Amino acid sequence: MTQATAIHGEKISLLRVLGPGHVWALGVGIVLVGEYMGWNFAVGKGGAMAALIACWVAGLLYTCVAMIDSEVTSTVAAAGGQYAQAKHIVGPLMAFNVGLYLVFAYTMLEAANAITLGYLVQTVGTMAGFADAHDKPFIVLTIVFLAWLNYRGVYATLTVNLILTAVAFIAIIVLFAAVKPWSNEMLHHNELLNGLPYGWLGVIASLHFGLWYYLGIEGTCQAAEEVRSPARSLPLGTMTGIITLLIAATMTWYVCAGLMPWEYLGQAITPLFDAARLTESMPLMVLLFIGTVFSTLASANGCINDASRAWFSMGRDRYLPIWFGAVHPKNRTPYRSIVFLVPVALVFAYFAPLDQVITFSILSGLLGYTYMSLNVILFRKKWPLDTIKRGYVHPFHPLPALVLLILCAATYFAVFLGYGTQLVAMMIFFVIASVWFHFHRYKYVRRGDQFTMQWPRPLGY
Amino acid sequence: MNSFELIEYAAWGISAILGVWMLVDMVMTNRAYNEELLTSSREGEIDDALVIDPTHQGGHR
Numbered sequence: 024m025t026q027a028t029a030i031h032g033e034k035i036s037l038l039r040v041l042g043p044g045h046v047w048a049l050g051v052g053i054v055l056v057g058e059y060m061g062w063n064f065a066v067g068k069g070g071a072m073a074a075l076i077a078c079w080v081a082g083l084l085y086t087c088v089a090m091i092d093s094e095v096t097s098t099v100a101a102a103g104g105q106y107a108q109a110k111h112i113v114g115p116l117m118a119f120n121v122g123l124y125l126v127f128a129y130t131m132l133e134a135a136n137a138i139t140l141g142y143l144v145q146t147v148g149t150m151a152g153f154a155d156a157h158d159k160p161f162i163v164l165t166i167v168f169l170a171w172l173n174y175r176g177v178y179a180t181l182t183v184n185l186i187l188t189a190v191a192f193i194a195i196i197v198l199f200a201a202v203k204p205w206s207n208e209m210l211h212h213n214e215l216l217n218g219l220p221y222g223w224l225g226v227i228a229s230l231h232f233g234l235w236y237y238l239g240i241e242g243t244c245q246a247a248e249e250v251r252s253p254a255r256s257l258p259l260g261t262m263t264g265i266i267t268l269l270i271a272a273t274m275t276w277y278v279c280a281g282l283m284p285w286e287y288l289g290q291a292i293t294p295l296f297d298a299a300r301l302t303e304s305m306p307l308m309v310l311l312f313i314g315t316v317f318s319t320l321a322s323a324n325g326c327i328n329d330a331s332r333a334w335f336s337m338g339r340d341r342y343l344p345i346w347f348g349a350v351h352p353k354n355r356t357p358y359r360s361i362v363f364l365v366p367v368a369l370v371f372a373y374f375a376p377l378d379q380v381i382t383f384s385i386l387s388g389l390l391g392y393t394y395m396s397l398n399v400i401l402f403r404k405k406w407p408l409d410t411i412k413r414g415y416v417h418p419f420h421p422l423p424a425l426v427l428l429i430l431c432a433a434t435y436f437a438v439f440l441g442y443g444t445q446l447v448a449m450m451i452f453f454v455i456a457s458v459w460f461h462f463h464r465y466k467y468v469r470r471g472d473q474f475t476m477q478w479p480r481p482l483g484y
Numbered sequence: 485m486n487s488f489e490l491i492e493y494a495a496w497g498i499s500a501i502l503g504v505w506m507l508v509d510m511v512m513t514n515r516a517y518n519e520e521l522l523t524s525s526r527e528g529e530i531d532d533a534l535v536i537d538p539t540h541q542g543g544h545r
Contacts, residue, residue, distance in 0.1 A: 034524040101528040153488035160495035171502040174509075248528065339525060349522040351513060362510055365503070475527040 037102060038355035040178045041250040046243045046260025048185035049328065051267050052321035053129075053239035055191050056136060058268075058275045059295050059315045061381065065232035067289025068441075069225025071216055071280040076226050077233025078276055080430065082269050085237035087427040088392055089265040090417035091399040093258035096244035097414030099476060100253035102357075103336025104244035104329075105391060105398075110340070111476050112402050115468065117394065119460045120453055122337045124391040125245075129330035130364055131384035132239060134371035136323035137165040138380065141372075142292070143316060162372050165323055170365045173327045176354045177249050180328060187321035192271060194314030198299055199274040201307055202282070209302065210281030217285065230430075230437040231385065236272040238388050239322070240264050241395075245329040254414030327361065327368075334360040340473045342464065382442045386449050389434055396427040405481035 065074040092105075101107035106125060110118035141158030148156030173180050202209045219225055243261045250256040279294045282301045291297050299311035335357030338347025351358040371380055400421055408416060417423060439446050514522070 033521070034526070035521060036525045099528075103527070107527060148488045148491075151488070153486060156488050157492055160492040160499070163499045164495040167499040167502050171506055174506050336527065339523070339527060345523055348525065349519075350525045352517055352522070353513075358506075358510055358513070362506055365506075473527075 035350045035352050035355070037248045037350060037357070038177060039249055039251050041181060041246055041256070043250075043256040043259040043263070044185055045178075045181040046246055046250060046256050047264050047267070048181055048188045048321070049246055049325050050240045050243035050261060050264035051192070052184040052188040052318075053132070053242050053325035053329070054237055054264075054268055054322070055188055055271065056139070056318040056322040057235040057238060058195060058271050059191070059318045060139065060293050061235040062232060062272070062275065063279065063288050063291055063294040065229035065235070066280075066285050068221070068232065069227075069229035070218065070220045071276075071285045071288065073219055073221070073226040073229040074233065075276050075280070077229040078236055078272050080230060081233035081236055082272065084234075084392070084427060084430040084434075085240055085268070086265055087423035087430075088241050088395060089261050090423050091395055091427070092241050092244055093261050093415045094413055094417045095399060095402055096247055096257045096261075097254045098411055098478075100247040100250075100257070101336065101475070102245060102248040102332040104247060104333065105241065105395065106333055106336055107247075108244075108398060108402075109394060110473060111478070112398050112405065113394075115342070115465060115473070116457060116461060119337070119342050119464075120457060121391060121394055122333050122342065123453065123456060124387045124394070125333035126330050126364075128384050128387035128391065129239070129242065129326040129333070130368050131371060131380050131387065133166065133169075133323045133326035133330065133368045134375070135377060135380045135384060136319045136326065137162045137368065137372040138377050140165045140316065140319045140323070143312075143319070159373065163369065165320070166365060166368050166372060169320070169324045169327050170361055172324065173331065174351070174354065174356060174358055174361050177246075177328070177356060180324060181246075184321050184324050187317040187324070191314040191318035191321065192267065194310045194317075195271050195274055195295065198295065198302075198307060198311060199278055201302060201304065202278055202298075204277060210278070212281045215280060215282075215284055220285075227433060227437050228440050230434045231441055234385055234388065234434065235381075236275075237265070237268050238385060239325070239329075240268060241388075241391070242325060242329040245332040248332075258415035327364070330364050331357050331360040334364060341468045342460070379445065382438070382445050383449065386438060386442075386446060389431060389438070390449075390453070392427060393431045396424040396431065399424050405483070406478060407482060410479050410482070 065077045095108050096104065099108045099111055103122065104125065106118055106122040109121040141162035144161040145156045145158040172183065204210065240261065243264060244257055247253050247257060275295060278298050279288055282298050288294055293315055296311045296315050299307040334343070334347055337343045338345055338360065347360050347363065349359050350356065403420055
């Protein structure tokens with residue numbers, strides 16, 4: 024293909040091939056690994072009952088996130104998701120920060136998933152009698168293989184995610200049915216539940232890892248430029264996604280809390296797989312191991328998709344060098360952004376401890392949720408319901424936004440209790456990045472070109 | 485060398501091949517197409533009829 028093509032005015036855009044199922048697979052795929060591992064550290068913080076309260080409080084937080092996101096995204100159908108929303112509704116500096124939150128949250132989560140997969144393969148090797156098995160080759164393979172898949176095309180990438188996620192979700196349902204939840208034959212909640220061993224402070228502390236049940240569902244809107252019908256597919260995929268996760272989270276808690284004492288559950292690496300082992304059923308153990316591996320792969324896969332779209336969008340608007348805003352002419356993917364983020368993920372996966380990586384991911388996500396609550400209030404104020412046609416209108420406004428803001432504040436406190444240094448370090452980083460953007464980078468941005476939505480003038484302007 | 489070490493070497497090897505594959509393809513694409521064309525995507529565009537390479541539609545048509 025030649026320069027003549029460009030002269031004739033042709034363009035390359037991302038490919039619109041995705042349906043609601045892919046959107047569901049993107050959102051749930053990123054998150055479902057949180058049911059297989061990670062959520063149970065909330066049990067260690069405050070006991071099993073505290074983890075259940077955290078599960079439902081975080082569920083409320085994310086239901087607000089999903090409702091708010093669905094409404095705004097159904098009008099801002101652009102790759103970059105919340106970044107594009109922030110640009111149009113709040114302004115460039117907020118958008119730059121939100122873009123960074125997204126890239127950090129997803130790249131760290133991708134690294135955490137790769138570490139986990141490496142650990143799982145290493146464990147299998149050790150159990151098979153290879154005492155000196157290493158995890159590093161499999162960490163690298165996970166990241167590079169999934170990046171390659173993303174590089175090749177979005178349809179294949181998210182179809183793979185759909186299959187992986189569906190299998191992992193079905194595995195949870197099968198386990199739930201297998202432990203006979205209607206009887207006390209296998210589950211022993213009466214003996215195992217011990218109230219709140221650390222009181223209500225333990226409940227607040229457990230909120231930190233309670234987010235793990237749902238962290239990343241907001242990633243559905245990164246697919247906005249690649250779905251066939253954004254106004255329909257994005258709200259449908261996101262809302263069915265959060266419903267799926269609420270069901271999976273509650274089932275997971277019920278099974279694990281009825282099979283394991285909280286002292287063990289609070290520090291288990293793979294609680295759902297451990298639950299399957301306690302049933303002494305080999306088929307269940309195999310199924311839950313497959314579910315664990317699949318959910319980890321699906322999560323890393325979705326994270327690469329979302330991080331690259333956010334980075335690509337920022338490049339396209341010149342918030343970063345425009346070089347990153349390129350689309351592959353054959354695969355129709357943001358190929359430079361995908362390749363650029365591979366070494367970033369590798370560095371974190373190779374050198375950083377898992378809990379630090381997870382905490383930075385949670386903090387980045389949390390900053391994004393705080394922005395979302397303010398964003399939707401501004402959105403409704405500047406563009407009331409009768410001024411822009413929405414694909415979905417979330418009910419009870421501004422209650423979900425206020426609930427989200429209050430829950431975010433509580434979760435900041437919870438994170439501060441366990442990882443105060445990281446919280447402060449991250450805040451300082453974003454302040455420095457904002458100063459750099461304001462005084463250096465923004466002069467490269469073509470200010471008129473960045474606002475692409477055909478919206479009426481905002482109320483009061 | 486035990487069999488698990490072989491699997492580890494295979495993982496390193498596949499990673500290297502895929503990594504090099506992506507880098508080579510990226511460099512070749514960068515050189516084969518005009519930069520203006522590669523960065524011609526615009527936010528929120530819904531017209532996917534503007535395709536420049538009819539024989540390679542990402543394999544989806």
